[in-house]
Amino acid sequence: MTDLGPLTGRTIEELCRAGGATEGVLYLLDREHECYRRTAVLGSPSDSTFPGSLPLSHPVPHHLYASYKLALERHRPADMSQIAREPSVGSALTAMGVALVLPHVNRGRLIAFSLLGTPRSQDHEPASVNSLLAALAQTATNAFDTHMLYEDLHRSHLLMKRTDRLKSLETIAGGFAHEIRNPLTSIKTFIQLAPERKDDPDFIREFSRIVLDDVYRIERLIEEILDYARYMEPKLTEEDVNDIVSSCLYFIDVKADSRGIKIEKELASDLPRVMLDRQQIKQVFLNLFLNALDAMGGRGGSLRVRTRTLVKPGGKLWVQVETEDTGEGIQEGNLEHIFDPFFTTKHESGEHEGTGLGLTIVHQIIQEHRGEIQVQSAQGKGTTFFVNLPALSA
Ligand SMILES: Nc1ncnc2c1ncn2[C@@H]1O[C@H](COP(=O)(O)OP(=O)(O)OP(=O)(O)O)[C@@H](O)[C@H]1O
Ligand SMILES: [Mg+2]
Incomplete structure (x- = not known):
């Protein structure tokens, strides 16, 4: 008991x-x-x-x-x-x-x-x-x-998750600043033009719609970031994995760009939905994407993210997310340790010192979702992670 x-x-x-x-x-x-x-x-x-x-x-x-x-x-x-x-x-x-x-x-x-x-x-x-x-x-x-x-x-699991989550917030904050620049520009333009165009109904109607959408977008982003930062009890909702992947890619876009890393995404259009905790699954993909960027260092390269539907024996549907980078790869002897708590090869050499908790958390969250994670790596060529999540049947 x-x-x-x-x-x-x-x-x-x-x-x-x-x-x-x-x-x-x-x-x-x-x-x-x-x-x-x-x-x-x-x-x-x-x-x-x-x-x-x-x-x-x-x-x-x-x-x-x-x-x-x-x-x-x-x-x-x-x-x-x-x-x-x-x-x-x-x-x-x-x-x-x-x-x-x-x-x-x-x-x-x-x-x-x-x-x-x-x-x-x-x-x-x-x-x-x-x-x-x-x-x-x-x-x-x-x-x-x-x-x-x-x-x-x-x-301690909760604490680890929380620490890891706060760490990726730094990147998210960078992405956020970038993300709100466009909607802010359009709002500013509207306010500047409004006094002289106030009698043009087409202008007012069209621009009001755009500005309102922009305000909603900013609100949504703020909400997403707050949700992500705040620790909450796991909450399962029916989600579109493509949407989560895209949102995470947005957040790392600025960082990738500054390092000359190209992001390519191939998202399946007919992906089944998955019951998942949105913030936790975001944490999974952010960790995988940030690791991929780290592995490519300042040398540039590409991060390719694909989503697809898998049909397992027995007809069960799964959603697979593949993250492929062209980074330094993982040494064969290290492959069996990458999910261990505190295993890291980032010892102050790069931009930051690793805690070695990223993949431990990833593994834990995937397990809690009854999913699977697999990795393939070739030293000097790159690494590919596969995340499989059980999908809701059509
Ligand atoms: N895409 C990748 N390419 C090459 N090596 C990787 C990749 N992903 C993970 N690794 C290896 O696995 C180790 C553990 O990863 P993990 O995310 O758990 O910790 P970390 O990235 O070192 O630290 P932190 O996540 O706290 O920044 C890394 O130090 C690295 O050696
Ligand atoms: Mg990491």
Whole structure:
């Protein structure tokens, strides 16, 4: 179980069963808010006795942690008697009606604790009950720890994606400045001419339409850039891949131009639509295109982008995007590492130092879309990436 709700619920249930208690509460460490949060309850303990969250400094967790450390030093597991011996904790627990306290400690950290009410009867040997409880508590602790590792992993993936996205914003900003120059010129011209042509209805009608379109275009661009920069939860929408590819090519156009790199696009006209997260797929193509530009350095060359429909065995439709550059290519020994986190050959030599996260993110996003990515490369000649995405059937 990696889902926190059922996991903590089941834990407190099993602990209460083993300890013969009818009431129990489990508090789990909330690392973000630096407190312990009540995540599972058995029976009907009151909110005033067991608040929704307890500060780290509350005597119970505070002392549980201290006594655990003490116990570790003595090479003995922490037990209830030690905790109750501390007067402030003892009175806090008595006030709560708690008979048993189980610390969940992992790698020296109190990640949770379970508080159990008074047992129904004492028909079991206390020592055997305690060792059963200790074993159950340890199993639960391991599961909580796994859950926290999952959370950490998820968080670092998000962080990586975000860092990578902000990096490509620099290029986008350059493209944006270039993109809005034309519509701005037409708006300016209209405003300059309007006073003297205000009585010419054809002029006013025609130009108003153009200017309005230009304003919409600028608005759209601003929206696209903001969407791209802002991190949002993945959002799947039905999209035209050609449109996304074109928009990314727009953004890198200025950079390519300044390096004498020709961009050629061959976009299939009858491409099926794909359910995808527009901003994430943009991130994929921007990363691939920027890598292609880097591989060509200042020597010029060409970046050819093609889209096509693939029909896989069984009749399933896929959309393929091929990115072919005439850059330096990838050394054979490096091919198997290019998707590894932090693998980069750009060590301050070129315009920028690489983080080696670009292709890791690309791979991750494609996987999340149940797609595929393949690469072919010939040293000194160039590299081709194929991105396949499952399409919506017609
Ligand atoms: N089109 C390409 N041509 C040649 N080599 C490439 C190409 N794409 C990727 N590589 C190689 O793969 C490595 C990893 O790429 P990745 O995008 O993950 O990181 P990076 O480009 O080095 O750094 P960053 O993306 O942070 O700028 C690159 O350093 C480069 O050696
Ligand atoms: Mg890169």
